[in-house]
Amino acid sequence: MTAAAKPRTEILISGFGGQGVIRMGQILGLAAIKQGHRVTMLKSHGTETRGGYVRAQLVISPDYVDSPVVENADVFVAFSAPAYKKFFDHCRGKILYDPEMVEDVRAEGPERHVAVPATQLAKERFNNVLFANMIMLGALTRLSGLDYEAMKKAMLEVIPRFHEQNLAALDVGYTLPALIPA
Amino acid sequence: MSTLAPAVSEQLVAPWVEWARRYTRGRRLLEAGTYALTEGAIAAGCRVFAGYPITPATDIAEYMSKRLPQVGGYYVQCEDELAGMHACAGASLGGLKAMTATSGPGYTLMHDAYGWSITNEIPLVVVDAMRVGPISGITGAPGQGEFYIARYASHGGNFETIVLSPSSVQEAFWLTIDAFNLAERFRTPVTILTDQVISDMWEDLFIPEDYDALDFVVPRKNNLMMPFYPVGSADLDVPPNVIGHGTGVCVSAYTHTEEGYDIEEMEAQWAQTYRLINKIRHHRDQLTRYETVGVEDADVIAVAYGANARTVKTGVLEARRRGVRAGFVRLITLWPFPDELFERDVPYVVCELNYDGQLVREVMRSAPDGKKVRFMGKSAELHTVAEVAAGLEGVARTGRIPELPYIWTEVR
């Protein structure tokens, strides 16, 4: 390891417990590792297993990551209104939010906000909100220009069941028309 | 995030620097610190885990319950931590390498067994995943409150302890093997003092593919003869006596003779104490592990260990970017305390996760001028990069740490 400058990417994902926040971070992290990056992921949550806030802080870097704390996120994924409010100031880059969960969006930086209707799409396409996190991950992959194939591979490794639906959900997010540059 | 003009010297002094260079075939995973601690133990030949679940060390117990039967080992979920560490000591006496894992509230319960294991020179490893206190505190927040408890891990005095602290998931893996090696070599319990952040954090982790091929793992050797140890000798290579081979081993809680018989004579007490203390003090060169950044030319040096060292190191680099010649010392071996790392007569800024100030007192003692040692204590949360940089800048320019919210600077 060296103390030389190193580009680091900070990603912050937060929402309620049970929304698959940690799973999303895990897949993202593993995909980065498969491509030879170094990754840290801090996860923090309230004491309750379901319902409280859950946060995953990922740092991806080509070299050893010193501080694992996300202080200025390049991407912030907000799955809930409290999470959006709590961590808005920790982000200086893009904010992906689920408009069904986060209704009041701050006025500043409209160009940074990207609405991904993950919950709504999950309900429509799969009749199950549990797939919202994969739709969001697909969208994040597109938006951040990450390797889609690596993401799919990592997803299959991390998630034990329902591979076909999850792949389909990932695809829904990745091919979201609003995100594809004209 | 930062661009450094001149190259800064960096040094990591630890045996796993070489290990990592030699063993490159394996798997790369995204795993938690608890997983790394477990796999490290399995790789080191640990075959017994006895303990009691406690957050944030619980996952170690869970991983162990899955892994140990696969390698012919035993997972025992005990009635309490007292039983846990005693059962580990028993298993180690019977010839199996053993480990237990706990957090602060359980660690204090283990002191009884810790002292027994020290006195009887039983090798084993104890993981303490520190969380913020006092007492039960917050289960999901890091703390560094057991720095001194780990040193004085039992009553009665007259012993030295070995305490190591990892600051990444990868390091937790190698360091656990190292802890087992030191336990075997020095015939004593070794504490791995980690914290909630490192144990819960997920990070890229390299695991070598074949544990049996790791030639640096110190194997368990059995001393199949009396006496228990050669009296007055510092011969460390006397391997542990093992119960169950009919050698007439005596393992006693009391001060004992070289045969292990309890005795109430001062000469025996002195001989035992001499051995227990000096087998560690006289071999500090084999025990000190640390990391430094730019200490040679530094005007101010930040000191930290564990998870906290991660943000402190980034803070040091940030201070450098702002034109402050800052250095960084990360302790990996906490005890025996590496006094020699604090030889330069410059201000030291000690960042630790408590408000009472523990590590800072040792730095004050070993630095040439204790009055120049500054304290930045924070509770339940890692220092931010901004805080550390501001602190170092303040000390370098004005000799004082600026007022920062939630940072305590007073040491009484």
Added chain:
Amino acid sequence: MNRLAKKYLRPSQIPTKACHGCGIGMIENWLLQAIDEMGLKQDDVIFGTGIGCVGRQTFATWGGDNFGATHGRALAVATGLKLAQPDKKYLIVVGDGDAASIGTSHLIHAARRNLGVTVICEDNMGYESTGGQFSPTTPAGYVTNSSPYGMVEPGFDPCDVVKAAGATFVAETTATQWHQTVKIVKKALANDGFSFVHVRFPCNENFGAYALGTRDTLKNLEWIYEHTQGRKADGTDADFTWETGIKHDASNSRPEFSRLMRDMNARVKADMKAKQK
């Protein structure tokens, strides 16, 4: 030195540190008889003790491997040791403090697991090595150094506790029942599981002096005898009677702890092999 002491004990540790007339040596002598009659050798038995009179006096007298744990933790140590050395016989000789007070949780859980050890609880009805305080087995009303107005707390019977916890062999004797104790210890050692033998014996220096009002070794052993028989020498009933004999015998009725662990490991290994194929 008698023939069994010569065969099994360490000459350097005899005489023990026990006070004169202490029952600890008597009981140990009977343990030796049981071991000898079962044809066990020094190497076959691991002798574990705790702290207090029983721990201190019996520790290191056994010629084979010994351990003296911290107070109450002998069974916790034995739990780990049994996994590492499953084929040995374990004699865990502890006092009433170790078994019935400070180490009760370990006693209960060792019984629950059916850990393959034989616990001999040598009970002198108080904490005598610290000068004679009451313990959970001190009879109600008796005066000790910490119950100067009589023991007000109710006591409990450790035999009931371990039986409820799942011990597979439970028995009680006293220091005046030598043949019975030898027979019972033999049965206890033959049980591949958790055996508990509760043996009451006299302390002259403390319990005798304060609770019974005499340091006369004969009178104190006579007191034990009276409460074993339920009748005093003059033919009147004693104030209470200990129920002695085998209280529960389910020897070898359920698998021993370390056996269960090894069986599970074999199962896991077999499953792993099957999956690899």
Added chain:
Amino acid sequence: MALFKAEKKAPKGPAGRWDVVIGEDMCKACGFCLSVCPVDVFAYRKAPNKIGWFPMYTAHEENCIGCMLCYQICPDFCIDVSVKSTAVATV
């Protein structure tokens, strides 16, 4: 009924065929052997042993009937009772 018998009986039956050996240096003079013995075998020494007790010794070995009570009750592993080698030859 008492454990100890104050009055000793005259030996009957196979008396005189036994060796009664006492390790006097390890005896703590509790008196159990003397009291439990149904016949008259034991007596106290008039001089202390090296651990400071006035130990028991075999005063009348010829009275021993081989009941082994002393062997069973001795708390300090002192006493051994065995068939006399000469007696073995005559049996």
